[in-house]
Amino acid sequence: SINPRIRAESVRQYVDCIELARDLNIPLITFHCGRLTRAGYPGVGAAESLGYNRQFAELALDLAQKYDMHMGYECLGPECLDLIAMVKAAGGHRFGVHIDLMWTTRAVGREGLLKAIEESRGHIVEVHVHGGLHRAMEVAGHLPVRMNNVVDFATALPRIRDTGFRGPFIFEITSSEDAATVIRDCQDSKRLVLDYLRNMTAG
Numbered sequence: 001s002i003n004p005r006i007r008a009e010s011v012r013q014y015v016d017c018i019e020l021a022r023d024l025n026i027p028l029i030t031f032h033c034g035r036l037t038r039a040g041y042p043g044v045g046a047a048e049s050l051g052y053n054r055q056f057a058e059l060a061l062d063l064a065q066k067y068d069m070h071m072g073y074e075c076l077g078p079e080c081l082d083l084i085a086m087v088k089a090a091g092g093h094r095f096g097v098h099i100d101l102m103w104t105t106r107a108v109g110r111e112g113l114l115k116a117i118e119e120s121r122g123h124i125v126e127v128h129v130h131g132g133l134h135r136a137m138e139v140a141g142h143l144p145v146r147m148n149n150v151v152d153f154a155t156a157l158p159r160i161r162d163t164g165f166r167g168p169f170i171f172e173i174t175s176s177e178d179a180a181t182v183i184r185d186c187q188d189s190k191r192l193v194l195d196y197l198r199n200m201t202a203g
Contacts, residue, residue, distance in 0.1 A: 001034060002048070010034075011056055018060065022067045028168065030098045030126055031060070033073045033083060050086050057090040064094035072096040072125040075116060076103035084119045096123035099160070100172070102132040102141050105151045113151075114159055121163040128172045129193055142174045145189035157196040169193060 001007045014031060021029050033053045057073065064071045075083050075097045087097050097120045105113045117124075131148030132141045139150060171186040 002052070007034075007052060011059070014056065014060070015063070018063050018067070018069075018071070021069065027069055028126060029069065029071045030074050031056075031071065046082075050082065053083075054086050054090055057087055057095055061090060061092045061095035065092065070094050070096070070125045072098045072123075074098045074100060074128075075120070076100040076107065078107045080104055080108060080112075080116050081119060084116060084123070088123055093122065096120070096125040098126040098128065099124060100128040101151050101153070101156055102128070102130050102148075105156075106132060106139055106141075110152045110155070113156055117156065117159050117163060124160065124163060124165045127160060127165065127167075127169050129169050129189065130172045131189075142172055144173055144175055144185040145192045147175075153193070153196045154199075157193060158199055161197050 001010060018029060033056075035049050053073070060071050063069070072095060073083055073087060076099075077083075084097055087095065099113075099116065099120060101113065104116055108116065129145065130141060131143035131145045132139050132150030133143060133147055134149055141150075145153065171189050173182060173185050173189060175185045176182055
């Protein structure tokens with residue numbers, strides 16, 4: 001937030017999350033950044049918005065190094081390239097970017113996703129995998145990988161592999177209220193992802 005009190009409280013809560021993750025031996029945390037190039041406040045420019053997000057990235061990087069953890073901002077909107085550049089400028093590899101394949105594709109297109117992957121080389125800390133379906137009114141996400149006409153998994157996943165990223169891949173799938181169904185969908189999606197990573201599946 002541009003509001004200094006709201007921003008300070010947001011940072012405090014994020015740091016509390018880091019401390020909790022350390023206490024629970026959780027090695028990886030993903031954060032959502034604040035607004036980047038579109039600050040949402042009259043008279044507030046992109047540089048100021050980016051600067052506040054970078055300040056937290058630098059703070060989190062120090063804590064990631066101190067606690068032997070990895071952290072990152074989730075990259076899923078139209079400003080993802082600005083986010084990636086800002087994270088890289090903060091320096092270090094323990095605070096990077098987390099790429100959501102479906103929502104990034106939705107925001108910047110299939111070629112935009114590939115560009116984001118390449119720009120993030122060496123800085124990807126986590127990847128979210130789920131299917132997306134274009135429908136008449138909107139896009140539905142968080143589906144099994146087999147239910148997808150948004151992401152070009154056959155191209156994107158090998159491209160991520162070729163950056164040297166080796167995980168984790170998180171299946172952000174909420175296909176049912178039934179836990180057993182979701183687990184089966186995640187297992188099925190895992191098999192498809194492994195095939196894509198081995199370049200065995202076309203399309």
